[in-house]
Amino acid sequence: MAKTAWKAGTLLAPVPPALISCAHGGKDNLITIAWTGIINSDPAKTYISVRKQRYSYDLIKKSGEFVINLPSQHIIRSVDFCGVKSGREVDKFSACKLTREKASQLDCPMVAESPVSIECKVTDIVELGTHDMFIADIVAVNIDERYIDEKGKFHIEKCALAAYAHGQYFALGKKIGSFGFAVKKKKKGKKIQNPIPYITCRNSKKKICPSQHLNYNKFEKEVLYMQIFLVFLLKVLHFL
Numbered sequence: 001m002a003k004t005a006w007k008a009g010t011l012l013a014p015v016p017p018a019l020i021s022c023a024h025g026g027k028d029n030l031i032t033i034a035w036t037g038i039i040n041s042d043p044a045k046t047y048i049s050v051r052k053q054r055y056s057y058d059l060i061k062k063s064g065e066f067v068i069n070l071p072s073q074h075i076i077r078s079v080d081f082c083g084v085k086s087g088r089e090v091d092k093f094s095a096c097k098l099t100r101e102k103a104s105q106l107d108c109p110m111v112a113e114s115p116v117s118i119e120c121k122v123t124d125i126v127e128l129g130t131h132d133m134f135i136a137d138i139v140a141v142n143i144d145e146r147y148i149d150e151k152g153k154f155h156i157e158k159c160a161l162a163a164y165a166h167g168q169y170f171a172l173g174k175k176i177g178s179f180g181f182a183v184k185k186k187k188k189g190k191k192i193q194n195p196i197p198y199i200t201c202r203n204s205k206k207k208i209c210p211s212q213h214l215n216y217n218k219f220e221k222e223v224l225y226m227q228i229f230l231v232f233l234l235k236v237l238h239f240l
């Protein structure tokens with residue numbers, strides 16, 4: 001299928017609709033930021049791009065710190081609210097019934113309801129045009145203990161994180177792989193799942209599902225028909 005070329009734009013998705021907490025001079029605030037990401041591993045560095053017009057802009061610039069609170073699906077309504085209402089008019093913590101939690105390294109509060117809160121100290125501000133990019137060192141990562149097992153493993157899949165894509169919020173779906181799985185050697189004796197896809201029904205565990213054969217491609221269909229025919233032939237021979 002051919003692709004349609006659109007004019008240059010911000011369609012990179014999914015991104016986290018991050019809930020940023022910030023504070024300065026006795027005032028704190030929450031702002032939703034989608035333009036964020038990791039830009040270096042060691043030292044761990046991140047960025048958020050913020051328009052100068054935002055109430056949060058000065059709080060972050062003056063304090064030189066902010067917290068990136070990753071949103072779970074349970075607080076997605078608050079995330080949207082914090083992205084359309086300004087802290088100039090409303091106390092977003094109270095309006096959203098979100099809980100301020102003390103950060104370990106910063107004066108700025110974290111959001112207790114968020115499963116992961118990343119404490120950041122601003123190192124550079126880059127003016128890009130519409131937005132200024134606050135580049136920051138990650139100075140601490142706080143994870144809700146409910147998602148860490150007794151061996152210290154963090155189960156991020158249990159956090160029910162939300163994603164933002166093309167103006168819409170999504171619940172992160174099921175796990176479909178893990179880093180390096182494409183080249184990982186199979187353990188001896190371990191069965192490969194679905195080695196023959198054409199005899200496995202698309203939406204159930206049944207081996208052959210003729211009612212759904214329309215989903216198969218031409219080759220798969222031919223093999224499927226051959227199998228059905230063979231089973232039929234065997235049954236006929238059995239009766240003879």
Ligand SMILES: Cc1cc2nc3c(=O)[nH]c(=O)nc-3n(C[C@H](O)[C@H](O)[C@H](O)COP(=O)(O)O)c2cc1C
Pocket residue numbers: 017029030031032033034035036049050051053054055056057079080082083084085086087088131164
């Ligand atoms: C999903 C979403 C993502 C957003 N991403 C950004 C962003 O990356 N940068 C930005 O400056 N504003 C962004 N906004 C807009 C601000 O969150 C919004 O203008 C907010 O009301 C500003 O709050 P404040 O005035 O209290 O700082 C986003 C809004 C939404 C809903």
